[in-house]
Amino acid sequence: MSMMYSDPFAALLGLQRALEARQASDWLREATTGTGSFPPINVFQQGEGGFVAIIELPGVSKSDLNIQAKENTIRIAGKKSIQYEEGASVHRRERVSGEFDRTLTVPVEIDPDGIKAQYRDGVLALFIPIAEKAKPRSIEIS
């Protein structure tokens, strides 16, 4: 996906189309967890070395997030709480609160100890390195 920064609108449109095109992707087809559980996840390939999983979790504080990795599964659990001021009358309530627990099984061998997590502006990014032994090698002919 090439980005054209001369026209940011066209670049964003290109990204939105690329995201849409992968919505029917069968990348996780053999995983036990289906699609549609909370939180929604986008997975990107980052060069040859690994993946980035980007998860939108607005209103979840960092301390309420619990991320575990084992072999090729990553578990994202936590809770989202919403507080209203006392004595407030509610006009509109669209935000939801509660608990979540989702396991992501990656169909490639990853290095669970090398996963890095970053949480900023309500977005969690997990940098998942591919295991050294799963990386492609060129084989020399002798």
Add this chain to the structure above:
Amino acid sequence: MVSKQELQVQQKRQVEDKEEATIPVRQFLPNTDIYETETALTVVLEMPGVEKTNVEVAVEGGVLKVYGRIDFSKYEGLQPIYTEYNIGHYARSFRLSSKIDQTKIEAQMNDGVLSLVLPKVEEAKPRAISVT
């Protein structure tokens, strides 16, 4: 067993503009809570991925307009392989039911959630009416 409230995925709703943009880029409606106390109206909008410097808030002619831009340059060099949601800027506006003191609007951004406190002007505050 204690039943816990499990979170469900909320599909993002797209903004339906009166005027269309020339490029069909998608914008989304932030999920919003609005509540009123005696002194103020509080509007809470979820805009994940929006930094606080990229938020615009305006009150014009009794309409509150909020716009949040995401920084999609962070996606540069990333190849989507599996996706469940789309990203885009956020836009939403509300007709305000009570008079707001525009000079005293307070805005706070935390974990991708924008909280706006719109204080009511004195005359719009409720008065107790005594029956004689």
